[in-house]
Amino acid sequence: MTGCPFSGRAPEASEPATGPASAQAPLDPENGERPTAGARLSRRGLFGIAGLGGAAAGLAAGFLGHDAVAASAAPPAADSPVVPFHGDHQAGITAPAQDRLHMAAFDVTTTKREELIQLLKDWTRAAEALAEGRPAGATGAVDGPYGAPPEDTGEALDLNAGKLTLTFGFGAGLFEKDGVPRFGLDGRRPEALIDLPHFPGDDLDPARSGGDLVVQACADDPQVAVHAIRNLARIGFGKVRVRWSQLGFGRTSSTTRAQQTPRNLFGFKDGTNNLKVEDDQLLDQHVWATAGRPEDAWLAGGSYLVARRIRMHIETWDRTSLGEQEGLIGRTKGTGAPLSGGEEFTEPDFTRQGKGGKPLIPLDSHMRMAHPSQNSGVRMLRRGYNYTDGSDGVGHLDAGLFFIAFVTDPRSHYVPMQMAMAKGDTLAVEYLKHTGSGLFAVPGGVKPGGFIGDGLFA
Amino acid sequence: MPGFTLPKNARVPGTKIASLAAAVFAVPLILTGCTDNTKAPDTAGGAIDVVSSNSECKVSATSVPSGNLTFSVKNEGTEVTEFYLLAADGLRILGEVENIGPGLSRNLVVTAPAGTYTTACKPGMEGDGIRAALEVTPSGNQRPADADFQHLLDTATTQYASYVKDQGEQLLTGTEQFAAAFAAGDAATARGLYAATRQHWERIEPVAESFGDLDPQLDAREADLEPGQEWTGWHRAEKDLFPPAGYTALTAAERSAIADRMVADTKDLVERTRTLEISADMLGNGAKELLDEVATGKVTGEEEIWSHTDLWDFQANVDGARIAFENLKPALRQKDAALAASLDEKFAALQAELATHAQGAACTSYDKLTPEQVQRLASLVDALGEPLSRLTAAVVL
Numbered sequence: 001m002t003g004c005p006f007s008g009r010a011p012e013a014s015e016p017a018t019g020p021a022s023a024q025a026p027l028d029p030e031n032g033e034r035p036t037a038g039a040r041l042s043r044r045g046l047f048g049i050a051g052l053g054g055a056a057a058g059l060a061a062g063f064l065g066h067d068a069v070a071a072s073a074a075p076p077a078a079d080s081p082v083v084p085f086h087g088d089h090q091a092g093i094t095a096p097a098q099d100r101l102h103m104a105a106f107d108v109t110t111t112k113r114e115e116l117i118q119l120l121k122d123w124t125r126a127a128e129a130l131a132e133g134r135p136a137g138a139t140g141a142v143d144g145p146y147g148a149p150p151e152d153t154g155e156a157l158d159l160n161a162g163k164l165t166l167t168f169g170f171g172a173g174l175f176e177k178d179g180v181p182r183f184g185l186d187g188r189r190p191e192a193l194i195d196l197p198h199f200p201g202d203d204l205d206p207a208r209s210g211g212d213l214v215v216q217a218c219a220d221d222p223q224v225a226v227h228a229i230r231n232l233a234r235i236g237f238g239k240v241r242v243r244w245s246q247l248g249f250g251r252t253s254s255t256t257r258a259q260q261t262p263r264n265l266f267g268f269k270d271g272t273n274n275l276k277v278e279d280d281q282l283l284d285q286h287v288w289a290t291a292g293r294p295e296d297a298w299l300a301g302g303s304y305l306v307a308r309r310i311r312m313h314i315e316t317w318d319r320t321s322l323g324e325q326e327g328l329i330g331r332t333k334g335t336g337a338p339l340s341g342g343e344e345f346t347e348p349d350f351t352r353q354g355k356g357g358k359p360l361i362p363l364d365s366h367m368r369m370a371h372p373s374q375n376s377g378v379r380m381l382r383r384g385y386n387y388t389d390g391s392d393g394v395g396h397l398d399a400g401l402f403f404i405a406f407v408t409d410p411r412s413h414y415v416p417m418q419m420a421m422a423k424g425d426t427l428a429v430e431y432l433k434h435t436g437s438g439l440f441a442v443p444g445g446v447k448p449g450g451f452i453g454d455g456l457f458a
Numbered sequence: 459m460p461g462f463t464l465p466k467n468a469r470v471p472g473t474k475i476a477s478l479a480a481a482v483f484a485v486p487l488i489l490t491g492c493t494d495n496t497k498a499p500d501t502a503g504g505a506i507d508v509v510s511s512n513s514e515c516k517v518s519a520t521s522v523p524s525g526n527l528t529f530s531v532k533n534e535g536t537e538v539t540e541f542y543l544l545a546a547d548g549l550r551i552l553g554e555v556e557n558i559g560p561g562l563s564r565n566l567v568v569t570a571p572a573g574t575y576t577t578a579c580k581p582g583m584e585g586d587g588i589r590a591a592l593e594v595t596p597s598g599n600q601r602p603a604d605a606d607f608q609h610l611l612d613t614a615t616t617q618y619a620s621y622v623k624d625q626g627e628q629l630l631t632g633t634e635q636f637a638a639a640f641a642a643g644d645a646a647t648a649r650g651l652y653a654a655t656r657q658h659w660e661r662i663e664p665v666a667e668s669f670g671d672l673d674p675q676l677d678a679r680e681a682d683l684e685p686g687q688e689w690t691g692w693h694r695a696e697k698d699l700f701p702p703a704g705y706t707a708l709t710a711a712e713r714s715a716i717a718d719r720m721v722a723d724t725k726d727l728v729e730r731t732r733t734l735e736i737s738a739d740m741l742g743n744g745a746k747e748l749l750d751e752v753a754t755g756k757v758t759g760e761e762e763i764w765s766h767t768d769l770w771d772f773q774a775n776v777d778g779a780r781i782a783f784e785n786l787k788p789a790l791r792q793k794d795a796a797l798a799a800s801l802d803e804k805f806a807a808l809q810a811e812l813a814t815h816a817q818g819a820a821c822t823s824y825d826k827l828t829p830e831q832v833q834r835l836a837s838l839v840d841a842l843g844e845p846l847s848r849l850t851a852a853v854v855l
Contacts, residue, residue, distance in 0.1 A: 198685065199684070315840065316843070342562075354559075360559050394832055394836035396836075
């Protein structure tokens with residue numbers, strides 16, 4: 001297994017092919033790696049291969065995008081570095097939150113519907129390959145003609161799939177620009193894909209906001225996430241251009257109960273009360289979009305992605321006493337327990353009073369303001385990341401939280417809460433500044449042979 | 459109103475000046491031979507564990523060496539609890555931690571000279587609590603007796619209360635003049651009064667902001683508004699006096715309404731500051747908050763986006779922080795003379811840099827500053843802000 005950073009066995013040379021539906025060798029259930037063709041160098045090194053026929057078909061299958069059949073024939077093991085791309089929902093929403101993020105929003109520059117559709121097909125094929133740890137394009141980074149530039153950019157050679165998920169969304173600008181419908185999508189913009197209102201204190205940079213398309217790349221290895229975005233951007237040249245992109249170096253949410261709650265740059269546990277993948281019914285209620293109109297059927301199994309770049313004034317925060325910090329958050333810094341007592345996952349008691357009859361969890365604390373009980377019961381699936389982007393020019397780190405949430409409808413599940421918090425959450429008023437914003441409709445999952453958002457263009 | 463000289467309103471009533479002078483003279487005598495001990499090591503055995511339950515208050519030691527004592531208080535009961543360290547008389551409170559919810563832990567750090575003390579847990583926050591004696595033995599980490607210290611703190615808060623009152627009254631006078639000119643359509647006069655009058659607000663901003671309803675009515679920026687919210691106060695007038703391109707001017711009736719509201723709200727503010735109780739930690743925290751304001755709003759030019767009078771606000775925030783510090787300084791010198799000296803030095807460095815942007819009685823317009831000048835100011839603000847954030851803990855612990 002030279003060149004493979006994960007332990008695991010190499011596929012047996014005698015392993016039978018999975019059948020005519022896909023002649024490609026199945027994923028190794030332990031390490032999620034796929035033996036690749038003959039002399040072709042995979043992202044993780046050279047492997048033996050079942051036979052010449054398999055090799056040729058493997059190339060073809062990769063190119064034609066029939067990989068999912070193989071994937072479903074041999075679902076990856078729990079510790080596999082591969083997260084399946086296909087499914088009822090897009091990957092990267094309920095998948096256990098990976099450690100790193102690279103998100104990019106694109107402006108669509110072409111005006112031709114067929115070029116847009118072709119791009120979405122090309123992106124789908126590339127995403128299928130990247131999610132499995134294979135390079136982009138049929139010949140990858142080093143197996144193409146010597147006289148031609150390689151199809152894959154190469155920086156993820158030798159790395160495994162890193163649990164890469166690629167999640168695609170459509171901004172309002174895909175449907176219309178300046179009131180004029182685009183790409184034959186007249187009347188197709190979902191009602192919930194609103195223009196977000198101005199929230200008090202917003203200081204949005206247009207160059208960090210909006211976008212017609214968005215791609216969220218999450219992986220446990222930052223190089224894998226960046227490689228994915230870079231190759232998708234390259235495939236898009238002439239049809240799209242990058243509008244903004246954002247790296248996140250550490251997750252700030254857990255999406256499964258098995259994950260420990262991570263900390264944000266204020267040093268506090270973040271997302272203790274986040275929706276988790278185990279909460280099936282709650283996901284239906286709060287995360288998955290409902291296709292209200294017949295023309296919104298493409299949103300079935302989809303969601304809405306809210307992205308907010310939230311600068312944190314970490315320098316002044318660090319000069320604040322522990323007592324004040326805990327009061328602003330509503331939880332203890334050490335264990336993350338609510339100030340009403342208990343442990344991290346103890347339900348907060350907002351009525352419990354301390355000295356002078358004042359509530360132990362202050363009225364203006366972040367946790368109280370964000371709690372479902374204060375927000376008509378609405379929940380979000382948060383998937384944010386800590387970021388630092390160099391300096392702000394006056395000697396401070398430009399650092400904060402890149403907030404990402406998936407919700408069933410931003411009109412009920414984001415706007416009212418954010419409006420209340422931008423006014424009443426002292427943490428938000430004193431220590432946060434929203435500098436970027438985006439709202440995207442996330443189509444349902446991609447079926448094998450289909451492409452991203454195909455229902456919208458059917 | 460000179461923007462870059464020491465504010466005249468730093469003056470305090472004569473009797474207070476006298477008591478301040480007395481305190482300053484007393485300090486060096488008390489400190490003699492003690493300055494090396496200002497960073498007393500923690501109790502030799504580390505933290506003293508306190509476990510508070512509904513019926514018990516277990517303290518892990520009955521005798522500890524003098525110096526900085528750290529009590530690590532864990533609430534193992536079902537009620538909200540508190541922990542106190544009391545003097546031998548069982549009345550005077552040396553330190554307390556409140557509002558410890560069930561299952562939570564919290565530290566109390568207190569400086570205690572040798573003597574006999576009383577510890578008390580108060581599950582349910584009622585009654586005298588569950589008490590026990592604690593002996594603090596001489597360790598060489600002796601502190602001067604702190605009877606004078608409380609007097610210094612009391613003097614500081616009295617002085618600061620006078621300052622707040624004085625600034626509030628000047629703010630009201632200035633606001634009335636400004637409002638009259640603004641309502642009358644005398645834009646030139648109103649523009650001339652705008653920044654100088656706002657300085658009185660900016661000097662006591664943490665106090666003003668503590669009135670959560672008045673602050674947005676008087677000082678909301680356009681970006682702070684939510685859709686549909688009525689916009690009043692200083693920045694509403696600012697936009698009309700320093701209009702951006704394409705702006706539609708207010709009518710005379712609209713100006714009058716804004717002006718009347720500003721005067722009424724300011725009267726309300728001044729009235730409320732008269733009965734405000736001021737404690738020493740409010741001075742320390744207020745000074746820190748003023749520097750925070752500078753660091754996140756003024757140094758970036760986000761406060762006065764049309765008038766570009768940010769440096770006036772900047773100077774006023776620094777004035778207010780320095781007054782709070784100066785008032786606390788005699789007490790701080792007893793506890794941490796090095797911090798007092800460091801703050802003196804850093805206030806002076808920032809003031810010297812600000813002075814280079816004075817143009818007579820006015821301040822340079824923010825949009826005339828070069829990026830290098832902004833960076834220099836910002837770095838001096840950070841250099842001051844970091845030690846200033848330790849002021850409260852240094853005098854209140």
